Amino acid sequence: MWKITYSIVGYDPVEKEWGVATQSKFLAVGAVVPFAVAGVGAVATQSYANTSYGPEGMEHMSSGKSAQETIDLLTSIDEDRALRQVGMIDGQGNAATYTGEKCYDWAGGITGKHYAVQGNILIAGTVEAMAKTFEETEGTLADRLLASLAAGQQAGGDSRGQQSAALLVVKKAGGYGGFSDRFIDLRVDDHKTPVDELIRIHRIHQLYFSKSKKDRIVPIEEQIAETLDHQLTRLGYKKEDQPLLHTFKDYLHTENFEMRAQEDGFIDLDVLEHMTRS
Incomplete structure (x- = not known):
């Protein structure tokens, strides 16, 4: 052929x-x-x-x-x-x-x-x-x-x-x-x-x-925390009375983002951008 x-x-x-x-x-x-x-x-x-x-x-x-x-x-x-x-x-x-x-x-x-x-x-x-x-x-x-x-x-x-x-x-x-x-x-x-x-x-x-880039890792504070909370709610992950960081960890593991997980209180902005496009 x-x-x-x-x-x-x-x-x-x-x-x-x-x-x-x-x-x-x-x-x-x-x-x-x-x-x-x-x-x-x-x-x-x-x-x-x-x-x-x-x-x-x-x-x-x-x-x-x-x-x-x-x-x-x-x-x-x-x-x-x-x-x-x-x-x-x-x-x-x-x-x-x-x-x-x-x-x-x-x-x-x-x-x-x-x-x-x-x-x-x-x-x-x-x-x-x-x-x-x-x-x-x-x-x-x-x-x-x-x-x-x-x-x-x-x-x-x-x-x-x-x-x-x-x-x-x-x-x-x-x-x-x-x-x-x-x-x-x-x-x-x-x-x-x-x-x-x-x-x-x-x-x-x-x-x-791929591993996270250092310049893309930022603290989950103020505006980023608000954006993350909104996206987790929109995507159906937010549960009543569940802390934001706990919900975000559930999201990372459910969506196979283990390679992008950071220490508590930090987020890879590439993950956040992906959430907003999903």
């Missing part, structure tokens, strides 16, 4: 993160395209996708092969390589991309420092816009990957339209509770504007699982 898709694989050498972001006119692209292993690398396989490129690519890169060497090895033994498209980044951040000569136009890829962008059946200029945006965007690897994906869509993206998108970022012990390397794993399987929806979900994910 043809996968009309564009993707980017990237690496953050400071945080030691590897990731993939992808969008496609295809149901649940996140179930097919992205693969990543912390310390080893990341793979995006698409266009009549050969999903064995993911685990086999990881095996080659974990044994010391570079991204380019790994692509060369995998495509050399693939009889349908002319139909394949793949991007890889290895454990050292070296990037490589491959587009078979029978991939449908427009098809191609670009590599730069710590990233590879590729796509097929695209509006011309899409991968160039993605590469430029990744290079120029500041922030986390996830921020840069998502900005690149959005720039690709704005530049034209998939010539057949949109349907699904995904973001996968791995980091040693970066998963929930530090028990896995799956730092961020988000998917939009079927949506009219999947990239926008993916960005929205990522923003919520960061609110739930």
